[in-house]
Amino acid sequence: MSASRIVFHVDVNSAYLSWEAAYRLQMGDTLDLRSIPSAVGGDVTKRRGIILAKSIPAKAYNIQTGESVGAALLKCPSLVLVRPTYGLYIRCHRAMLALLREYSPRVQVFSIDECFLEMTDVRLGGRSPVEVAHEIRNRIRTELGFTVNIGISINKLLAKVASDFRKPDQVHTLYPEEIEEKMWPLPVGDLFMVGRATREKLDRMGIRTIGELARFDRTLLRIRFKKHGDVIWSYANGIDSAGMLESEHDGVKGIGNSTTIPFDVDDPKIARLYLLSLSEMVGMRLRDKGLTYGLVSVSIRHSDFEHFSHQKKLLYRSDSTDDLYREACSLFDALWTGVPLRHVGVRISDLSPKTAQQLSFFDHPRALARSALDKTIDDLRLKYGNSVIQRGSFLHTGVQPVMGGVGDEDYPMMRSAL
């Protein structure tokens, strides 16, 4: 590894909201959502009413991402709310990615609105990293219509912290010699991997700032927080040993979809329809990647928000929707006591590529026919949309036959290890 690594972290400012604003301007709207108190929020009538992103003027009303739309409206009655449109966000993500790849062949997608760029061995044509970052920032604004912050440092952790400094449309550096001045005074909750639970525990230990965490006894943190203690202590000191791309092709570990149901469910038949619909989406996404699963999990949330999950390691591997649905039902039956249900989820993991050897396990005539049917349905849905073909059980139920986001328009999700 080079002695002086250079890493950029590019972070879209209020991503969903910026993208909605840019799109509306392009469509001829004269009002820029970014200039007024506004937010992207879920549908309250479908019980999905939380704030997903907010404008900077909305921030002035102390509106928080993740809080309920109702609470946000109490703080700011004039708040303009728009629904999320995920297809747009994926297009914006791809456009940004294409632009970033002009600057480095090594771009790591961290989430839909964040990327890391390895700039270490990139020829900058005599310009400084800061100058190049400004060019990227300017081009994204003028060519794509939204703004980003870019953080620059010697590793991903520090670059990410830097991009979180003053917003929007800014370039910041956070080199090791700047840690004490720029990072240590920040509240400890601003550190990557310090969420609410850890922040509260640290608070009780008298640790309020990143600097206090950095100078705290590492052994005590290790005793209190196990492995996590080591991680946050290292981060507080600017230490992040992770390279750019962890072995390139360590693909997805699991595929899951879940949904909040607009009403409380007490009828097992309705619950099963949701399980089937989610299984259809999960199965489709799995087959699109040419994978098989060996573990199935089901999660539920009661109307009082208590949540539970069950999982089962299978004695076989499969890529079939029917197998998935059957296993999901048996897990669900073991899990559900009949309490009114608000949310259900289906997830598969222990994924591996569908190999020729596995295919021979599948080649019982029935399995073969089922596999052909899955493929036919996948192809039709890809071509004509998910509603082109549906199971009869959904007829006249009002339940969507294929449920959940992230379909063939898949994008790499975040990796938790920096």
Add this chain to the structure above:
DNA sequence: TCTGGGGTCCTAGGACCC
């Protein structure tokens, strides 16, 4: 006020084996 959905990783306890 009424609380999403997509992920990853870690831990602890129990089962089971040698």
Add this chain to the structure above:
DNA sequence: TCTGGGGTCCTAGGACCC
């Protein structure tokens, strides 16, 4: 008899991220 220890796998739940 009353008592091992180490290893692995499985499961449920919790913490974190955007």
